[in-house]
Amino acid sequence: MSAPAPARVPPPWAAIVAIGLNTFREAIRDRILYLLLVFALVVIGASRLLSLLTVGSEDKIIKDLGLSAISIFGVMTAGFMGVSLVFKEIERRTVYTLLANPVRRWQFVTGKFAGLLSVLVLNVTLMYAALAVLLWIRGEQPLALAPAVLLTGVELAVVTAFALLFSSLTNPILAAVWTFAVYVTGHLVWSVRLLGERLPPGFARGTCEALYWLLPNLDRMNVRAEVVHGIALPDGFLAVSALYGASYTVVVLALASLALERKDFA
Amino acid sequence: MSEVAGSPPAAARVPDPAEVVVRIRGLGKAFRGHLGIGRTVAVDGLDLEVRRGEIFGLLGPNGAGKTTTLKMLLGLVRPDRGEVLLFGLPPSDPRARARLGYLPENPYFYDHLTAAEFLDFYARLRGIPADERRVRVPRALERVGLGDRAGTPLRKLSKGMTQRLGLAQAIGHDPELVILDEPMSGLDPVGRREVRDRILELREAGRTVFFSSHILQDAEMICDRVAILDRGRLRWEGALRDLVSRNVRWFEVEVVGALPPDVPCERVSREGERHLVQVADVGRLARLIDAVQRAGGQVVSVWPRRETLEDLFLRELGRPPGRAEGPR
């Protein structure tokens, strides 16, 4: 008969780091990551070829294609990996053992998010580095594109949070559809506002206004046109935009935590 | 034999609340069917207690509600009514879960992790700091015989190895309460023996073990107390010895040749010339042997039997254990 070891509840950050690290390892060992990354690098390289077809504006084309590739492939990676993240744990029942430990469900959600976001940051960094090398060889200044890349990272965080939310609610295919819907909506929010302006004041107009403010406005994190043309952004726009994205992400993660809190793992 | 669950009759031992590790009162859970149509009651009004230092078996056929009960115990499923307390706390409280270890049935693991990474992950979730982990993880791997497999990914390990690893995860941090879901399912006799020995070791060390199983023989060998569930309801709860008599209940006799008609015995089976019969006591046994010899037959073997849980099952529930309930 011996005295049992002291029972410890880990501090929240320790649980989040553990789960995040686990998720990072899982994502890194997922082949689809490399598929998309290679694709992206090929596209960035191909932009050099594409620029041969143009009259002037070679650099504009390389920058446009490079930045758009980072965004599109980033979102695809976030989507593909995010939608199966929680679902796989539930399917494979690894979540049972995990939650039998002294961790809370919101820590689980946050940890998964942190892990996936780390992979995405790595991804984006690699793609940006490739683009930067290509531009630097041509005598361009790649650092000027940094704000666009940074805000793209914030956009990816928002999309990942949504993917995680849907992954907690349904199977990966439906979750992917919903995530894609959010992405499309996020880039069309501006038209909702335009629609609202054309309507007479009333319920419909009010709904449009409400939707405009509630839905995630992903175009706020799109400054690609500005950085490519060298147009200065308003002072502090970068910070405010990033804050908007980060805050929205937190809200969505909170929703995901709520969804998981109420879930019965039958 | 007590029909309904209750505390042991005589020798009133005042239950010391501090000693009750798991308390379940009036637990109920029903699941809604697909699209909200229909309702299946998984657990219906369960009361049970597990005391410190004992090995408790939750038994019953498949579909009896054992897994659901276990999940409510761990906070994975929220009960519709009633309460579950672990060390006096609800399972939703991490402090309660900090004192237990859990091994699920047919555990699926993160097959992308190596054995060492796997144990390290759960150690982190238990708040074990890095320097301690560095020591304990290799030691835990050694203890389950996987010391040389620290860097092997889980998907490359055999089922036996992953089972051992899962057990290491469940008890490696030396919890006060160990919860095991069908720990011996799918194992060969050697594996089952190992698991049984482990559980007994835990009791030696003063730990409490709660496990569910539909294999009654295993339960019989190690449990102190059991609860038997059927169709979500508790059928019996109590000390094993109170449920199953240790006395010899009857004899099984194998006879070759003619069977004398006038000896009171029950025929169990017959294969050509060989008969297998049951007699109720020693007296009738003597008469049977005598009668058979006189009739010119041969008594091949005499086997004293006591009632097992299985017999109890067959008798009371009208069907063998392990077979789930048919359509109502």
Added chain:
Amino acid sequence: MHRLAAWVLVAAAVASTAVSGLVAERMAAGRDEARSLLYLPNGKHLRTISLGHAPLLADFVYLWAIQFYSDYDREERFQYVEHVFSDVIAELDPRFVDAYWLGAMILIVEAGRLDDGLALLERGFERNPDQWILPYLAGWEAWMARQPARAAEYFRQASAVPGAPVLTRRMQAGMLRRAGDERTALGLWRELLEDPASDEASRAIASRKVRELEGTVLLAGVREAVERYRSETGALPRSLEALAQRGYLSAVPRDPSGRPFHYDPRTGRVAPPSGRVLGGDE
């Protein structure tokens, strides 16, 4: 036996694919697939479906347009140039300066539609008021088309952009002179000469132009005064000094080299001092 049949089937399928592909290719030779891209929807709509990648889409349309418009075999290839450049590319990426320039070049140089080309450059300048190059190019094209007054206006717009090079003002002055407005041209050249921001080369040119024009403008002014006198009094003045005394001239006119003008009271003709045509060397 089955093996053989399977191989034969596969070979037949491959052959059929190749043959039908070739035939279809030949039949489709008449079709111009790239043409269909001419019927692109308005850039505003494309912007919506681009989901935040509008500038990239603009690039693709631009690249396609280059290929399309450099294909000299195409007939009627200049329908829709404005649509492509002004309605599509410009709407997708209003700051894509090269596109305005290229579209205008196609319109002016290849299709011979000066006004449309200039309109495109104007549109580009509207959206990119910091790009002096656009009105500058418009000015050049107007000049090549012998419309110096129009050219002068474009160069003026270009020079009004902060940071525009001195060149634009030189061009403006030059065009004004060609358009016949020597007075304003002279004023501009003087400004250029006195502007501390002007570079050496510009100053040298300006100084020469000022000298050229001063005499001419002065002469024109004197002639104008004589005409005024004549229309008001019905007679010719006796001398230039008389004109000055009467107030028709602010002072007795002398040319930049200091010599007085020749005036013939009988004909009313005013001539430069040595009969030399001003605007020569010096």
